[in-house]
Amino acid sequence: MDLATVIGIVLAMGLVVSAILLGSSLLIFISAPSALIVIGGTIGATLVNYPLGSVLGVVGIFKKTFFSTVENPSEIIARFMDYANRARREGILSLEPLLKEIDDAYLRKGLQLTVDGLEPQTIEEIMQAEVDYLEQRHETGAEIVAAMGAYAPALGMIGTVIGLVQMLQSMSDPSTIGPAMAVALLTTLYGAILANLFFNPLAGKLKNRSREELLTRELIMEGILSISKGENPRIIEEKLNSFLPPKQRQSSD
Amino acid sequence: MDLATVIGIVLAMGLVVSAILLGSSLLIFISAPSALIVIGGTIGATLVNYPLGSVLGVVGIFKKTFFSTVENPSEIIARFMDYANRARREGILSLEPLLKEIDDAYLRKGLQLTVDGLEPQTIEEIMQAEVDYLEQRHETGAEIVAAMGAYAPALGMIGTVIGLVQMLQSMSDPSTIGPAMAVALLTTLYGAILANLFFNPLAGKLKNRSREELLTRELIMEGILSISKGENPRIIEEKLNSFLPPKQRQSSD
Amino acid sequence: MDLATVIGIVLAMGLVVSAILLGSSLLIFISAPSALIVIGGTIGATLVNYPLGSVLGVVGIFKKTFFSTVENPSEIIARFMDYANRARREGILSLEPLLKEIDDAYLRKGLQLTVDGLEPQTIEEIMQAEVDYLEQRHETGAEIVAAMGAYAPALGMIGTVIGLVQMLQSMSDPSTIGPAMAVALLTTLYGAILANLFFNPLAGKLKNRSREELLTRELIMEGILSISKGENPRIIEEKLNSFLPPKQRQSSD
Amino acid sequence: MDLATVIGIVLAMGLVVSAILLGSSLLIFISAPSALIVIGGTIGATLVNYPLGSVLGVVGIFKKTFFSTVENPSEIIARFMDYANRARREGILSLEPLLKEIDDAYLRKGLQLTVDGLEPQTIEEIMQAEVDYLEQRHETGAEIVAAMGAYAPALGMIGTVIGLVQMLQSMSDPSTIGPAMAVALLTTLYGAILANLFFNPLAGKLKNRSREELLTRELIMEGILSISKGENPRIIEEKLNSFLPPKQRQSSD
């Protein structure tokens, strides 16, 4: 559960609603047609912009911003120290029985390739291609949400101009100008809130999650390659530790 | 047929028209001169910006956003596994009879070069140059549509300023101010709709299509090079599979 | 003659003028002081931004957007096939008599270096440096025009604020407000038209011209290097053809 | 203590407050709800955008913009000249007793690896990974503050639109329009001040601090590698001096 996402949205929306309630009823800020044009139009523009499959995948992507399952890098390093020491003492084939206990598909694949005795360079090519592909999929996800953050205020502006044109065309009764303009402004408000409190920060969180996950993958790749090259466990530890912030580093010494 | 493009445009435009109809007749939003200045001006600026041939090619480019012909990567991989096994067992010349059955010109050319016994490095140079060139042509296409998405709101703004100047110069009768301003705002509305519901998302879709097509080409290039280097079919499969999302991967084991 | 540039400007300006004439006389849109502040101010800011020589060179640069002299790539490839076959059959020195018939200075220089027997790597260094330099000069040209496209609307805005301040300071007679504001808006209009119908698209066209010219240079460099390495004419043809769109490719087979 | 940060904030805020006091009381510019929506909303959006840990770390990051502890590069170079001469004369192991006197963890680690006799390439990999990691953490810090600089004006705009809608809905008494609009504008003002006098310049200062610190790390890495390669002290001095502005360079000659 990503607490920051939940706290952030509750805090920001709570403040916006409180600010409204201080000055008027919440009712004058609710307009189904305005919501429809902003939300529906944003979804429409996003569908034109991205393949159907990717847009439908956004629901799953949103979930990802609320839940986090990235493994702790320190644990991965500890695990690699174990593999490295074992490979040193008992040979690389001694890692084979461990393979079936590994949950992470990426780590298991890398270790399998190592146990199979492939060249480190070939292992690197295969593992790097996988990381590149993952990065690209993640980028597409964050990009879609960022695109929604760009289309929402544009749709808001379109809705407001439509409202203004209608107001200006029927300006016979001056007392209706104010309320008509207030309604016209609602789409701008919806667009700005959707973009700045939801889509843009969620796109940012997706990028951060992706960065963390990629770091873990690079850590795993570095570890696999070091083992397949038969490097000294102490050097492997130094290398992998440099992926951690200084505070989290542990030494097996 | 790219359903997402069609659904997206129908959804967004439908919502915009519904929003209009809720408040007034659609007629007050139709103005031929406004449409002419925004659309014609956008085309004019695009013609100054890009070569005539490229702009005329945009029609074909738009078609591309509605229809998709990218081959399924899984099928390409299956095909390469077949080639690789055949080349292993019967020698690389055994691929020659297959050449004439291949539809894709890029794959055929690559395989022809391999059968001809060129060095992998020379094959890579030729195939990479082709991919680079394709990427550049695609980028120009997406760039033109994106430029139209930038010029349309600018022309909309120019039209609105022209309308405002005319209104301000003849402000004798206050009752005409509202309608005159409403008309002036129409070009801004047209520009915003063209940019945000058509040009910008279509440019995005073109970039996505291009990315997919380039991935397929890279997959083909990787496969051709692996065969020409005489790599082990199992390693080829591992390499090519890393181009696929994990779910779509199949193993020949 | 670059028809697209001429057609584009005539089309866009014609539509803008027509849109004006539909609603009022053209006269209320003409203001010498407004034109002076926008055009003069843009030139001033550009002079501060770029060296005098480069700004004066912009006149020549504008000419370039109307006239095009890039040689047809297919013809260059045909020519290289001729050189390559000749060099194969009669030795590289047989190209020497052809040198004086070559108009293009870049091609002539490259071929001269080849005939002189320099190492391919040295030839590449010299020819690449020349291309890099050309690219930089082109970029500066396009950059200056793009900078004018950024300064013009800024000057337009400055002019409008000046007009608004003067109008607001002397607001005794309400009937003068409208026309005064109309005049103030003219600089904004001029800035927007200059930027979006002239400077920005012309900067774009310069970038496209430069891209074409650089492609031709790269094609020539690739051809020269292939000949100086004594490559097989068929492979040279494959390599050079990949610079062309598939439709334009010809085969000497 | 980073005087520039303190002077800059005091100067800018002092001028803003003076400008206000020249025209009215400061009181009409103070509104707790407006401050709450802008500041709280910005924090909320930032929490959605970044992991909780990183956002909480921002407090420590802000401190960093006020205090500077980067070591003087000239002193580091002098120290390296000492190490290099010592290593030359008495062998690399003679550096071991110095290790425990070194405060800087990065320098100590690098020297330890050198004394341990690791290959220069391995030392470079480990030290580079550490620098890369530091750079990434710094970038995240500056990015968070820059994101706050983007969210603050957006929240300001949202607050103003909310105020405008409320004002337009209850426009019965014309005399209340002015003050209501004034209050609505306060969130825009708060957002603009927070972004342009605090978040954006502070993000810039963080980037500058990070650049300085990275330069020092690169200087240390270069020095360590030169010593581990056993390079001539004079050449080491030339190399390290090129990290300094010409004025600060000293020669041991």
Next chain:
Amino acid sequence: MDLATVIGIVLAMGLVVSAILLGSSLLIFISAPSALIVIGGTIGATLVNYPLGSVLGVVGIFKKTFFSTVENPSEIIARFMDYANRARREGILSLEPLLKEIDDAYLRKGLQLTVDGLEPQTIEEIMQAEVDYLEQRHETGAEIVAAMGAYAPALGMIGTVIGLVQMLQSMSDPSTIGPAMAVALLTTLYGAILANLFFNPLAGKLKNRSREELLTRELIMEGILSISKGENPRIIEEKLNSFLPPKQRQSSD
């Protein structure tokens, strides 16, 4: 003396002042508090953004946009031809007596390292580090001025919002609205003029100057390396000439 900078500023400011004088007295555009908040606030934000030393260095940087001391590249090439021929005929040590006549510290250092017999690769590392450092310092200078160009309009906007809030809070006498709003707009005007006629173009000029100077340094580095590698003077001339626009090239043949 950089004439373009002087002409540009005089031209643009002259036109702005003329435009003002055509419609009113210059006096209504002068407001010390407005100038103070825009200029002082911009300096304040810049101090928060950059280290004190760098901001104080901006005065020297501004001077640089008015005066130019870059040596003529043709002369540098002529000089290198002389060195190259001398080194060819009389050995590289024959360049030593020339060292003390060289004004340019960079050229002298490079030649000294060559005469000292260092490896070309070591010379390249040292000279490249120096160029990189110079580039970074130049970039910081241009960046600071560009940042001022971004803060000035933001401060102008802050000043205008402050003025608007004060005007709206005391809107009892309608006749004061106009002049109050006019005064409020002055900060926007000052910000726009400072940014678009001073800071932005000056930042651009700094970037251009830096580019010229870096080109000269690269030319010198290329020449030094060619001499230290003992290359043929004719090839050196070809290489260095490619740094010049075709018109300026001279041949020693």
